[in-house]
Amino acid sequence: MDPPFSPDRGGDTDQETAKLQLAKGLADKAKHIKSCVLPPRYSDVYPSGHLNKIIRVRIPNQPPSTLWDISIEDGRISSIESYDPESSDHRPLSGVLDGSNRLLAPSLCHAHIHLDKCFLLQDPKYSDLQIENGDFREAMEMTGKAKARFEEDDLLRRGRQLIEESIHYGVTAMRAFVEVDGGVQFKCLDAGLKLKKEFEDRCQVQICAFAQLPLFSSHDSGEEIRRLMTEAAHQEGVDVIGSTPYVEQDEVKMKMNVRWVSMMALFNGKPLDLHLDYFLEEDKQPLIWAALDIIKGRNWMERDGKQITLGHCTRLVRFKEEDWQRLTRDIGKLPVSFVGLPTSDLFMMRTQEMVRGTLPVPEMIKTYGLEAAIAVNNVGNAFTPQGSCDPLSIASLGVGLYQAGTKKDAEILYETVSLRAKAAIGCEATSLNLAVGEPADFVLFNRADVGWRCRKSLVEVVYDAGANRQTIHRGKLTTY
Template identity: 60%
Template sequence: MAGAYLAAAGINLDEEMSKIQFGSLPTAPQSSSPFYPPQTSQSSSAVRPPLSRALTKVLGVRLPRKPSSTLWDVSISDGVVEAVTPHDPAARLGLRPTSSILDAHEAFLAPSLCHAHIHLDKPFLLSDSKFSDLSITDGSFDEAMTLTTAAKERFEEEDLLRRGRALIEESLAFGVTAMRAFVEVDGTVGMMDLDAGLKLKREFEGRCEVQIVAFAQLALFSGRNGGEEVRRLMREAAGREGVDVVGSTPYVEADLDREKQNLKWIFDLALEKGKMLDLHIDYHLDVEKEPLVWDALEVLREVNWEGKAGKSVCMGHCTRLTLFEESEWRRLRESIGSMPVSFVGLPTSDLYMMRTQDGRKGTLNVSEMIEKYGFQAAVAVNNVGNAYTPQGSSDPLSVASLGVGVYQAGTKKDADVLYECVSSRAKHMLGLAHSSLDLLPGEPADFVLFEREEVAWRTKKSIAEVVYDPQSRRRTIKGGRLVA
């Protein structure tokens, strides 16, 4: 009754109680948009907001794989789950503003989210006034390359940090605590994008784990000087402290021979520098063109990747594989065997970019790849607000939700898999510690809390509900600390 009375007066009781317990969270800079900071210069060494105090317990939550009618208390110690026990209402009594105990008020708690593949240097180009003249006119891949190249010629540290910071902050608010972030290295931007990415990685340390990919979007063996400059820069970048992954885009080479050269060179570089590898590969729908994935697997065997303890290899896009027959899928699974190879579907970008003359579109059916064939796979956002992907947001759950329709994956089991594709499966592919949907003792205390809605019955109570309809206020916990 009190809640209803206060709501009628414009007061959210849960929100006010939360402020009393934890204090107001930092507010975003004032601007004409609720998401983007004003177009003013700010220091490239902006101070990271202080972390909230550590939590020892989260009270009264609903949990995945538990009956939605039950409530639980999650105890945390040294950044990991210590215990999950039936909710004790008495634990709420006498809570103080300085308490390390968070009363969740029957909200839904699940493992935190992860960007398995996102571009940190190219977000928000369509909404940033600095690039307002670079608008889409025909929506083709070639146009996207042209517009992005033109934008890169104007990149400066200030806007790289501003846009990258906005992307990470928004992602944190959605529940993301880890991401694999691509930054380009080439003759146009030199090391500028990489330097900005490494600064942001340090700035958000403790709040969001940012894996930096030194990425060759341009050809390594075609174009200007036969790609020599890009190779030189990539070799330098791969040796930088803080770079976790190297990657390339073989399909931009002038012919198949140079695509194979690209593969061999980037595999050798990853082995030499001890880095993980992430490829943009087979990004087309040409049934007449043999998929390069077979060549990539052959190179893995030639360089003795497993024998040399090569780290994980991820392949993104791979839209050509959507034309596979069942026998080809089974052959691919056999060819991979025990090698640490995984795939990332990027449906938001793929469905916008990839189309044949007869109108056919394609994106990896990640649900089927996992359930039917046993691949390691995930889905991810890829781009936010640029010519490659003008639509969508930085919320990984929006991609999982899109998968329900694209993959016709609407069961509760499907929803669990799709959620894992932007959470535990994605983190596993990135080589990161992760929590399962069972939230077992010893797993990292990295969570997203889907808060109570004003209309009580609309409050999320299951994984299926947050995948079907991701819209919800969220709080983010990393290592047992409230970080967003």
């Protein structure tokens, strides 16, 4: 190997001159190849990077026959004007994206996704771990075995794949759960923080340091998890603190879990995410009442407590009218939001009588005015082997699941994977009407060449979204 170049190294002048000549020759050759041979790049044809304007698009809540031009400044919508074919210049201009009659809508969001245990069923490293029974116990065991083998390279490989695929589907924000415990220590968290940085220009990745295992039911491991979670909660880049009270062995310990983790979130000024009441049995009481009491007992509002997000909560399907009324009263002004996870619930949650259930999210929004969203939860693992990284696939499933097929219902379903999902995790959102000053976070549906089959409204998108999309995050194209 050549010694490192040093300008004050004497006696090698001829060698250096030869090197410089060789470098110049290669540069000339590269210039020649570039000017004669290379095909046009994507960026020569389409604008790349930051956009000033998106022209000729349909937007939600407007007649499909009208087209609009959206101007963007500093990553935000600066004007929305009707498209004028007479005055518009159709030559490809830098920073201008021609929407060609396609539908432009607010971008999508994963309000709840597990970054560290995605694609375990696809990654060759874990090919020996395949589903034999398809139940919750097996999913816990298989994931436990996989976690014992987690290393940075496969955490980054699988996590990167999940974020890339999500961006392709129109996602610009997500809450990513990474587990912290005595086995994985900070491996998942560190990989999550690296990916958050890697994708910061293309997607807002919130990192939730998450205790999936019991904090109190096992003396030694619980103590270690609490020590690690305390350290993680202080760490820069960790946005949210979360835990899973339902894995504790009894109600006393579940309450201890909520007390401990809510204190940790409040103390660190971070949002709280609880995976709660993940069962369906009517004779088993839900923890949500006690959880709300504990949080209120902390004077959450007076102490500037942040968003509280409650995931799963399948037991709430047993609620009667009076329980829902009580829930809205008990929540009061607390910043509580719910995230239903229908694909996981359908696969994992059933009673002995084969009753299945998932949070009735549209009903919670329409009838009780609760903040709620739906999310993908898991991709490619034993908790949820079916499904993709597309939040709209969950909205589409919702049409049948909640019997929500009207235009209004479809719009609510779209919201639950877009602006309501962002609100559920405390992210700034773009409204369906698109208003000046809002973030320029969009998804543009379809290719330009599909004619009448082009999706013209949110209803069509929720019924059948199609896979071909372009994503814009803070005025920047993030898909190529």
